[in-house]
Amino acid sequence: MNTSPSNGGLVKIQDVEKTFRRGSEEIHVLANLNLDVPAAQFLALMGPSGSGKTTLLNLIGGLDRPSRGEVTVGGQRIDQLPDRRLAQWRARHVGFVFQLYNLMPVLTAERNVELPLLLTPLSRAERRRHVQTALAVVGLTHRARHHPRTLSGGEQQRVGIARAIVTDPTLLLCDEPTGDLDRHSGDEILDLLQALNREHGKTIIMVTHDPHASARAGRTLYLNKGQLTTEPMR
Numbered sequence: 001m002n003t004s005p006s007n008g009g010l011v012k013i014q015d016v017e018k019t020f021r022r023g024s025e026e027i028h029v030l031a032n033l034n035l036d037v038p039a040a041q042f043l044a045l046m047g048p049s050g051s052g053k054t055t056l057l058n059l060i061g062g063l064d065r066p067s068r069g070e071v072t073v074g075g076q077r078i079d080q081l082p083d084r085r086l087a088q089w090r091a092r093h094v095g096f097v098f099q100l101y102n103l104m105p106v107l108t109a110e111r112n113v114e115l116p117l118l119l120t121p122l123s124r125a126e127r128r129r130h131v132q133t134a135l136a137v138v139g140l141t142h143r144a145r146h147h148p149r150t151l152s153g154g155e156q157q158r159v160g161i162a163r164a165i166v167t168d169p170t171l172l173l174c175d176e177p178t179g180d181l182d183r184h185s186g187d188e189i190l191d192l193l194q195a196l197n198r199e200h201g202k203t204i205i206m207v208t209h210d211p212h213a214s215a216r217a218g219r220t221l222y223l224n225k226g227q228l229t230t231e232p233m234r
Contacts, residue, residue, distance in 0.1 A: 009036035010170070010203055011060055016069030017226075018055055029055050031226035033069070042197040042204045044217035046232070051223045053207040054175055060205060061173045062090040074170055091119050095164030099176035101156045103148040103163075110135065110144040113162045120167070134162040137200075138192060154185030161192060165202070172196065174206040178213050190216045 013035035020027045029052040037043055045053050058064040059071050062078050071079040073093065081089060095116075103112045110131050117127040135141045138158040148156050157177060164172055174193065178186035194216055196202040206217060214220045222232045 010039040010041075010074055011035065011037035011205070012070070012072040013056075013060070014070040014072070016059065016066045016071065018052070018059065018064075019067045028226060030059075030066075033226065033228055035221075035228060037203065037205065039203050040197065040201045042194065042216070042218045043206070044214035044220040045205065045207045045223055046209065046211075046214050046220060047223035049209070052226060053223050056223065057173050057175055057205065057207050060171070061094045061096060062086050091116065092167065093170040095167065095169040095172045097157070097160050097164045097172065097174040097177045099179040101148070101153075101160045101180075103156055103159060105148050108145045108147055109140060109151065109159045109162075112148070112159055113166050116163060116167050130166050131162075134166040135159075137165065137196070138162045152185065153181050154188055157181065157185070157189050158192065161189070161196075165196065170203065172202050172204045174204065176208055177206065178208070178210065183212075186210075186213070 013033060016030055016033045017028070018030040020029060033056070045056065047053050055064065059066055060073065062081075065079050069079075070077060076089065078086060078089060104115070107115075113131045113134055114127055117130055122130065132141065132144075135144055138161050140155060140158050140162065143151060143155060148159070151159065177193070178189050181189065190213060193204055193206070197204050197218070204217075206213070208214050221228045221230060
């Protein structure tokens with residue numbers, strides 16, 4: 001099913017298939033999938049475990065390539081980019097937020113946030129300004145010099161979000177960002193994602209299994225058996 005809006009999109013997925021091999025067996029994860037995500041939209045992707053949600057997110061973020069079809073972000077066919085150029089594109093245009101934070105335990109919050117900037121030509125002073133701005137956006141300036149082990153789960157996820165936005169990326173891709181948090185901390189993270197979308201115009205695509213989380217998005221699509229629909233599968 002083609003669930004694309006009629007207006008142009010920042011993210012365009014056209015006739016995408018994704019197949020994995022397990023020995024001699026072919027596993028078809030995505031089948032003839034189409035998707036159009038306008039700029040500044042907050043989209044939730046839902047579906048049962050193994051439905052291909054994370055696979056789709058990885059294709060959009062340039063972490064994987066389709067077996068067939070086109071993946072275009074901001075007018076760039078990223079599925080056609082050579083590996084090195086794809087890595088450069090990803091560093092500039094995509095911020096990733098993971099369920100388990102993926103912070104470096106030996107680094108402070110501010111140093112964790114700085115990591116993506118080390119791949120840029122910014123000076124140390126410029127990197128510091130970017131880090132301070134990102135931590136201020138997520139409300140953690142006062143925790144900048146704390147290590148992850150001294151932060152709550154919600155605070156660690158805020159650091160993860162600050163790291164994701166510090167380069168001012170085109171896309172924010174979130175894979176179960178509240179999956180490891182209690183409801184109160186999860187709500188705080190969802191409040192922050194909504195603010196990034198509404199106040200800062202960030203385009204957000206969030207994979208989640210939680211209807212409470214998906215209700216915060218401006219649009220929800222459901223993935224099952226390799227296809228996207230506007231209604232959950234029965």
